[in-house]
Amino acid sequence: MNLIEPNLAPVVAPGLEDPALPLSALDRAFAAFLEQQQPGVAPAQVWLAALATHQMGRGHTCLDLRALADAPQRLLGWEREAVAALPPDLAGLASSLPWIAGEHSPLVLDGTRLYLRRAWQAEQDIRAALRARLAQPCARPADLAWRLDQLYPPGAEGVDWQKVACALAARSQLTLITGGPGTGKTTTVVRLLALLQGEAGARGQPLRIHLAAPTGKAASRLSQSIGSAIARLPDGMGEGIPTEAQTLHRLLQLTPGAPQRGVPMLATDLVVVDEASMIDLEMMARLLAAVPLGARLILLGDKDQLASVEAGAVLAQLCEGADAGGYSADSVEWVRAQTGQDIAAWRGVGGALAQQTVMLRHSRRFGADSGIGRWAAAVNAGDPRVGTARGLASVQGLWGDCPPWRPEPSGPDVDGLGLDQLAHCLRAGWSDWLQNLAVLRASGRDCDETQALELLAAFGRFQLLCALRGGVWGVEALNQRVARSLGFPGDLWYAGRPVMVMRNDYHLRLMNGDIGMCLPHGGGLRVAFADAGGGVRWVLPSRLETVETVFAMTVHKSQGSEFEHVLLALPDQQAPVLTRELLYTGITRAMKRLTLLVPQPGVLLESARRRVLRSGGLSGA
Secondary structure, eight states: OOOOOOOOSOOOOTTTTOTTSSOOHHHHHHHHHHHHHSTTOOHHHHHHHHHHHHHHHTTOSSEEHHHHHHOHHHHHTOOHHHHTTSOTTOGGGGGGOTTSOSTTOSEEEETTEEEEHHHHHHHHHHHHHHHHHHHSOOOOOTTHHHHHHHHSOSOOSSOOHHHHHHHHHHTOSEEEEEEOTTSOHHHHHHHHHHHHHHHHHHTTOOOOEEEEESSHHHHHHHHHHHHHHHHTSOTTTTTTOOOOOEEHHHHTTOOTTSOOOOOOOOOOSEEEEOOGGGOOHHHHHHHHHHSOTTSEEEEEEOTTSOOOSSSOOHHHHHTTTTTTOOBOHHHHHHHHHHHOOOOGGGBOOOOTTGGGEEEEOOOSSSOTTSHHHHHHHHHHTTOOOOTTOOTHHHHHHHHTTSTTOOOOTTOOOTTTTTHHHHHHHHHHHTHHHHHHHHHHHHHTOOOOHHHHHHHHHHHHTEEEEESOSSSTTSHHHHHHHHHHHTTOOSSSSOTTOEEEEOSOBTTTTBOTTOEEEEEEETTEEEEEEEOTTSSEEEEOGGGOOSEEEOSEEEHHHHTTOOEEEEEEEOOSSOOTTOSHHHHHHHHTTEEEEEEEEOSSHHHHHHHHHOOOOOOOSOTTO
């Protein structure tokens, strides 16, 4: 009896099998699967299937067919040689794809956008949920104007956008509040909660309020910010406002890696979600499905920051046009009546969502005329020239922020990496921390709680941020080099080693992004983490399975954090992640001082010109 081995090798359209193409194994496997389901399909159409999943993997929610025809190199992020391998007139073949018909087709063609069905369905769910929530009647306090005046006394010059945001949020079941660092997003929402909870409490029906954020670090940061903002409220106005935030996964009862069946409805009256720019497409769809229509949902975030790691740029697309306002005549008049604020200059023809979107415009973290403020504005505008300085002169001016270091424009070689200069800058930034640590180590004694908190605070005032994880200028290499240059041993655990938690650990009550420090305690080494109550939690190093040294961290990991002084290190070669959004996010982590490490000035200038333009259909939703 002869055994016949089945041919398991995927049949792939001509050209797709080329290993030089920047397609993933998943892209090729998906295309091969569809081709096997529909034998005889045109090879070029199989390319479209591969490109649809390829774009999803790059953070886009769809394949933009118009951009594919007009500017394929920019859309796909490929080199010219790879783009030359694309079959001609791909976009024109989309309408005849065999996999776009029927309710359960794997692909969906929506106008000039080709989606994987899952992404298309998530967009449709988000659109429908937004429309339903905006149309929902919303009870607002009868004495709203009086309550707003208690929280925001009249007299401030210009438009008080925090007061406007608070007013608009009080009249609807959905509000989007965007703004840069230090513009008061958390302060605004705390005053809103005080207003709504005070009115509900007077009726004997206190609100059930939930606070959440996409990551553990962001949730911890929100908890701290809420607590600080409550402390600044007039006496008694903070009653009934929770201070503990949780991750979105925990709020929505999602287990990473496990199959998700259905979306449980939350028992809540009001949900606040911070760092909403980090929410991906499918998570946003789940969030909107879980919050009852009768409950308020308030999304806070900076539309100009880095988008989510997964597919989608939801907040950026929903807040498109927020700079201009787009408020209707009715909204302008209503705001004037309730707040005394004149927003007529921002009148326009925005839709229903625009009437509930507010952009906070005044930063209290750094002034608009400060060096950091001007750099952030210039990068956001795509122009790296600041003030009267032009081009490289401006860049070198910031290099001088850490004298006497002046990297040569040609950059140091790979082996040298300018370690002497870098170590000088790091010692200056961490001078207080290094001095306190040296005193502790010289004493030979265990570290007590007060010393641990002082060391954590001193270390947290300065941070080295990187654009990349790998490579000479990435966090992995720099963390090793920095440790050596500062004189730390090569051991895995040593006194002074700063670490970041990379995954939530609910047993240890540690969140992804929490930073601790290895210190002598209890007769050995323990890792100290500051807790929410102002104390220290000591953890044995052996219990920390998912931590990394964090002399340097990526800009992505720094989202939601702030430091007095930031040293932003760019690589010496361009990379896909180097964009305007990454520069802006890294720059705006600094509160008082910013230093740029720029081996090749052209990389900085080019990065400021490149934007993250994720394809999707939520703009104008």
